[in-house]
Amino acid sequence: MTDNLPNGSWGEDYKRWLAELKQRVERARLRAATSVNRELVTLYWQIGREILDRQRRQGWGAxxxxxxxxxxxxxxxxxxxFSPRNLKYMRALAQAWPDVEFVQQPAAQLPWFHLCTLLDKVKDQEQRSWYADKTLEHGWSRQVLTMQIETAANREPAAP
Structure with missing residues (x-):
């Protein structure tokens, strides 16, 4: 009877099953984190959009x-x-991506602080979108994204 075997002696079948379960748990955790992030970024974008709208319509100041x-x-x-600084980022996010299609764009899939980095370091909307696409494509960390932006900004233009 294999139930009486000491812990860890259940054989290769058990080891394969355990490895598969661990992979499934990790994939589920990643999907959950991605889903939470997307919801949070969408909420932040909506809050930013509403701040902009109310400031325009009702003349509210900062x-x-x-x-x-x-x-x-x-x-x-x-x-x-919900700090004032973060609320300002939310407003800046809605200014940078004003269309409701934002929620379908790659930028909406990025972690919040990646988006803050893009807002701080890249002023051109087309370039921001390009960096968002590349970050998703390559899985860049925020440090790598920052390095990519700073490296590109420091490149000398090619000679004609």
């Missing part, structure tokens, strides 16, 4: 961001991400 940060932190004390 002070509304500080008040909104205070109120959101009070309503969700266990959540991070």
């Amino acid at each position: 002070g509304v961001i500080d008040q909104l940060a205070t109120d959101l932190k009070a309503a969700f004390p266990d959540m991070r991400g």
